[in-house]
Amino acid sequence: MQKKKPIVEGLERFRQQQNISFHVPGHKHGELSNLPQAFKDVMRYDVTELTGLDDLHYPEEMILEAEHLLADTYGVMKSFFLVGGSTVGNLAMIYATCNRGDTIIVQRNAHKSIFHAIELVGAKAVYVSPQWDERTLTATHVSYDDLTQAVDCYPEAKAVVLTYPTYYGMTSKDIARQVAYCHEKNIPILVDEAHGAHFSACSLFQPSSLTFGADVVVQSAHKTLPAMTMASFMHVNSKLVNVERIHHYLRMLQSSSPSYILLASLDDARYYIQTYMESDGAYIIEKKNQWAEALRAIGSLEVIEVDDPLKLLLRVDGYSGYQLQEALEDKRVYVELADAHQVLLVLPLLKQGYSYPFADIRVRIKEAVTALLNTEKAAIEAVSQNAYNFVAITEPMYSSDEIATMEKEWLPYMRTMGRTAASMIIPYPPGIPLLVPGEKITVAKLSQLEELLATGATFQGNHRLEEKMIEVIK
Numbered sequence: 001m002q003k004k005k006p007i008v009e010g011l012e013r014f015r016q017q018q019n020i021s022f023h024v025p026g027h028k029h030g031e032l033s034n035l036p037q038a039f040k041d042v043m044r045y046d047v048t049e050l051t052g053l054d055d056l057h058y059p060e061e062m063i064l065e066a067e068h069l070l071a072d073t074y075g076v077m078k079s080f081f082l083v084g085g086s087t088v089g090n091l092a093m094i095y096a097t098c099n100r101g102d103t104i105i106v107q108r109n110a111h112k113s114i115f116h117a118i119e120l121v122g123a124k125a126v127y128v129s130p131q132w133d134e135r136t137l138t139a140t141h142v143s144y145d146d147l148t149q150a151v152d153c154y155p156e157a158k159a160v161v162l163t164y165p166t167y168y169g170m171t172s173k174d175i176a177r178q179v180a181y182c183h184e185k186n187i188p189i190l191v192d193e194a195h196g197a198h199f200s201a202c203s204l205f206q207p208s209s210l211t212f213g214a215d216v217v218v219q220s221a222h223k224t225l226p227a228m229t230m231a232s233f234m235h236v237n238s239k240l241v242n243v244e245r246i247h248h249y250l251r252m253l254q255s256s257s258p259s260y261i262l263l264a265s266l267d268d269a270r271y272y273i274q275t276y277m278e279s280d281g282a283y284i285i286e287k288k289n290q291w292a293e294a295l296r297a298i299g300s301l302e303v304i305e306v307d308d309p310l311k312l313l314l315r316v317d318g319y320s321g322y323q324l325q326e327a328l329e330d331k332r333v334y335v336e337l338a339d340a341h342q343v344l345l346v347l348p349l350l351k352q353g354y355s356y357p358f359a360d361i362r363v364r365i366k367e368a369v370t371a372l373l374n375t376e377k378a379a380i381e382a383v384s385q386n387a388y389n390f391v392a393i394t395e396p397m398y399s400s401d402e403i404a405t406m407e408k409e410w411l412p413y414m415r416t417m418g419r420t421a422a423s424m425i426i427p428y429p430p431g432i433p434l435l436v437p438g439e440k441i442t443v444a445k446l447s448q449l450e451e452l453l454a455t456g457a458t459f460q461g462n463h464r465l466e467e468k469m470i471e472v473i474k
């Protein structure tokens with residue numbers, strides 16, 4: 001097994017040389033910075049494309065070697081380090097496969113970056129509604145029948161975009177057959193695997209969509225691997241997608257001064273997963289199972305396990321996820337997200353022998369639940385259901401180019417049934433738009449919006465929800 005970390009080692013060598021900086025960045029190895037010493041220590045490694053340190057956009061030396069190791073680790077033709085998060089990978093994969101006016105088939109509960117990419121490219125989206133999972137109370141994946149029907153109806157589609165796993169750690173059992181079907185039609189499958197960078201670590205986890213033949217896969221290394229925020233991977237393993245086009249767009253979309261600290265953390269994350277053993281996977285699964293049992297012993301706390309062993313859902317009957325989140329934060333336990341029903345925890349990808357203070361956290365969670373039970377229950381009982389699946393396949397009424405020139409108006413959202421949305425409304429997190437421009441506003445969407453507002457969700461997008469107003473096409 002390769003034990004190298006080319007970028008980490010290259011940067012460490014460079015630091016030890018005590019080189020003089022007459023180059024950017026202006027903090028001069030941190031010397032001019034007034035940040036606390038711990039920050040300044042890290043800035044020592046914040047360098048730029050100097051001799052011997054290679055260039056992310058045209059790699060020939062240590063970055064190329066590290067990207068080769070990454071491709072080897074994931075068993076793909078070509079891998080890229082991303083310093084703009086999975087967001088930039090999602091943009092690049094759609095730019096690389098679609099031109100203005102081209103059709104693209106998209107799982108509707110995609111991250112906002114997918115919708116942004118479609119708008120920027122000027123592609124014509126066809127949405128496929130996800131299924132609803134009663135156990136996790138979340139929208140999950142598109143069914144085989146719905147996806148293949150969309151492909152049959154729109155054979156001219158230039159790509160299909162899936163999200164696998166979901167933010168909540170649910171995986172699709174249909175993805176292998178979906179990939180095979182699309183490949184028969186020569187349509188590439190682009191997968192937003194932001195939450196699945198760790199899947200390839202061992203066979204005890206769910207398989208990565210790469211194992212099913214996905215053409216392009218984007219992974220937020222920073223979400224489940226020990227990488228820094230914004231550090232992501234992109235893999236291309238395809239006869240249908242031109243890898244040079246991906247590279248071309250990454251060069252345009254990413255900074256011309258990519259952070260070497262992020263690159264080092266990606267190199268290190270690749271090493272972490274490459275050296276992750278089956279026994280490590282068994283260890284974290286065992287730890288998770290024991291902890292889930294211990295949490296269940298806390299009366300009134302419901303613990304829901306999902307496909308991904310690193311994710312766990314917690315609920316307290318009668319209280320919204322936002323209330324539980326607040327109670328946990330009072331005990332200094334910070335969760336990944338809350339929704340109307342529950343909170344989502346992301347557990348650490350431990351290796352054998354690593355410890356994490358699970359017992360102490362359980363005590364705090366118990367105190368939080370006790371405190372929560374002494375407060376008022378949620379004002380409304382959350383009953384959300386799939387806001388997407390009344391029609392399996394939909395097209396927005398207008399393209400983003402058309403919407404840009406159309407007259408719009410602000411209305412109380414309760415009076416917008418049957419109207420066409422002019423702006424995105426994005427509950428955040430998870431960042432999956434409830435409404436996208438050009439989409440018909442249905443009763444199901446409005447009920448979900450009402451429920452989200454009543455239970456305390458926060459929103460991104462262009463809205464005036466504090467006045468209960470949204471923007472529609474006039």
Ligand SMILES: Cc1ncc(COP(=O)(O)O)c(C=O)c1O
Nearest residue numbers: 084085086087111167192194220
């Ligand atoms: C499903 C999904 N895709 C893409 C992204 C964007 O990832 P990043 O934050 O790495 O840009 C997110 C972020 O939460 C996400 O949940």
